[in-house]
Amino acid sequence: MIKISKMADYAVVVLEVLARPHNDPISASYIAEQTKLPDPTVSKVLKLLARRNIIASVRGPSGGYILPSQPETISIASIIEATDGPIAITDCVSSAGNCCERSSICSIHGRWDKVNAALVQAMENMSLKQVMKNYE
Amino acid sequence: MIKISKMADYAVVVLEVLARPHNDPISASYIAEQTKLPDPTVSKVLKLLARRNIIASVRGPSGGYILPSQPETISIASIIEATDGPIAITDCVSSAGNCCERSSICSIHGRWDKVNAALVQAMENMSLKQVMKNYE
DNA sequence: ATTATATAGGACTAAATCAGTACTAATTGA
DNA sequence: TCAATTAGTACTGATTTAGTCCTATATAAT
DSSP states (O other), X not given: OBOOOHHHHHHXXXXXXXXXXOSSOBOHHHHHHHHTOOHHHHHHHHHHHHHTTSSEEEOSTTOEEEOOSOGGGOBHHHHHHHHHOSOOSSTTTTOXXXXXXXXXXXXXXXXXXXXXXXXXXXXXXXXXXXXXXTOO | XXXXXXXXXXXXXXXXXXXXXOSSOBOHHHHHHHHTOOHHHHHHHHHHHHHTTSSXXXXXXXXXXXXXXXXXXXXXXXXXXXXXXXXXXXXXXXXXXXXXXXTTTOXXXXXXXXXXXXXXXXXXXXXXXXXXXXXX
């Protein structure tokens, strides 16, 4: 199945809240309220995004998260990579020959790379802004 | 995780054997030999492909499978759809509003469709031939 | 007709993965 | 020092997938 994880799905929902105009950092609990997603889940997603520097975090009271970049400049590929890890549609993609026992005789070995690259490119060309409702 | 199933992976390996020049139908067991994949697994993949008419089957003794089309005309999208079902990166894609409890308030509802469409298109534009080794 | 060979279809089990939660540590403003 | 908030990690239950097996159906050869 070609599916993104729910975490990646949630990430976009969460980022949409952070993309709204605001001054102070926005807390995880506020985002959970707004999105009606469970608090721990929202926290987890925010941590993943912060670790990859898609968002910035501020600790302490009145801390929270900030979106430092414009939604136009954040690619869907980067969001998915932050939550799901590197995009690789098969184990064979970018694994140097030891993806499975069959690799030495496999007539397709290394060939999924092209498909993978095409998908990555498609998602790099699509921005957060493009999946937000105000955009057409 | 954006991953295709192993079945889809196997499907391409199996189709490569069927794409080799031949006259008579090729049996599942012969393909299993050639690919070193387990017999039941190969059978399962072949059945999935036959049901979607990507390959044709002949029953009875000296029966087997045939590839009726040229590898250039078989898209990666059609192969993945045959083994994995419709391509939908989230439950929200092409579901008329009842994908999850949050759909009525979701700021992203319906918005993954565009990403999904881009991925489908990328895979429709890529043929079986393009993932076979002799092709550059 | 009978038999052997091959696919069709569905059901089942074990393994891997993911979603979700909880807990503890670290940071910082008041 | 306390309270609020993020950081990191570990755990559990649920879901999905992979792989196998069994029975039914079709057909060529005899």
